[in-house]
Amino acid sequence: MEYLEAGTVVNLRVDREARAENAEEAFGYFLTNEEDESVLLHxxxxxxxxxxxxxxxxxxxQDKSGRLAATMTIPEIQIGKYAWAPVVEIRHDLGAFVDIGISKDILVSLDDLPxxxxxWPEPGDRLYISLKTDSRGRLFGKLATEDVMGGIANKALFTMNNKDIKGTVYRLLKxxxxxxxxxxYRGFIHESERKREPRLGQMVDGRVIEVKEDGSLNISLLPRKxxxxxxxxxxxxxxxxxxxxAMPFSDKSRPEDIQAKFGLSKASFKRALGKLMKEQKVYQEDGWTYSSDRK
Known part of the structure; x- marks a missing residue:
């Protein structure tokens, strides 16, 4: 028996035309199941x-008025079926709206967001979701769990080590x-391997720093040395x-002064300054650094 539940695909009988009073043209059809429950196909x-x-x-x-409606556009994302959905709008009082391929966007509730x-994701990011209904039958996006992501993940080979990768963030932890x-491939970015925490749904560029025995990856978002x-x-x-x-800094400058001005450790500053000197772009004199064209 085909029950009428939002988020599902059902096979229904075309019962009659839907027509406004005194209207010549129908605006759709009413579809029914074996229980004579009906739904509009506009x-x-x-x-x-x-x-x-x-x-x-x-x-x-549910259409924009909250009424159950039918479409012959069958999305990949359904109750119990997961796929990627692009984020199209953020409402700070509601959550993130995603496009699943039908005429109405689906809400991922703020209760399920960080x-x-x-x-939170931004428009253009994407979320791996299925659908769910609440106690009132309203349709929402449902974020994939770790078990779901593990079920779709491929096992990486050890040759992936040190490779550049792109990936979408699907879960955030402290x-x-x-x-x-x-x-x-499933990957993990430790908090020490990033400059800032990425958004849920954000596409990031990183590199593989370890291929684990289970085929998952440890990823760094920090540049190579x-x-x-x-x-x-x-x-x-x-x-x-x-x-x-001309600048009043050199490899003899105090670490705290370098950190305050450049946001670098003294070791990083000296390596970078050494590179510029090797390229003959700069020279040092009396605690100052000068561009070579000033000689």
Whole structure:
């Protein structure tokens, strides 16, 4: 027996036209199940031919007025069926609205989102969800659990070590973030391996720092040592140029002064400064650093 429940696909009989009083044209059809429960299939939700007395497969959802409605557009995301859904709107009083491929966006309730709002997804991010209904039958998006993500994850080979990856954040914990990569590998980003905590649903770029025995990955969002040195050298160079090629800092400067001005440890500062000197871009004299064109 096909019960009428939002979030499911059912096969229903086309019972009669839906027509406003004195209207010449029908605005859809009423569909019924064996219990004579009926639901409206609006003409804008019809694909192909529909005949009275025939049967159609439809997806059930609530329309913008909260009434149960039917569409012949069958989304991949249903109750018990998961897929990725792009975030299209954020309402701070409600949560995140996602597009599952039908005419009405679906709400992922704020109750299921991180407590810290700046970790909520943004439009353009994506969430791996199925659907659920509350006690009043209202349809909501349901975030995938760790068990669900584990069920779809692929096992990474040890050759993935040190590879660059892209992945979507699907779970946030105090100690770190979980992602699923474009290849379908499950990864963990420890809080020490990032500059800031990524959002739920955010796509991040990282690198593999360990392939674990179970085929999951440990990921770092921090640059490699050479990349970090390049970034630090660029920061120092830009500051030097902003002062017309002379700055009162050198490898003899105090660590606290370097940290306050550049946000770098003294070791990182010296490595980056050494790189600029090796490239013959700068020289040091009497505790100052100068661009080479000032010689």
């Amino acid at each position: 003409k804008t939700e019809i694909h192909g031919e529909v005949e009275i007395g025939g049967e159609v497969d439809v997806f059930l959802y 407590l810290i709002e700046n970790l 100690v770190g973030s979980f992602i699923i990569t474009e290849e379908g 050479q990349e970090k040195m390049d970034e630090d050298a660029e920061v120092i160079w830009e500051y030097l140029m902003s002062r017309n090629g």
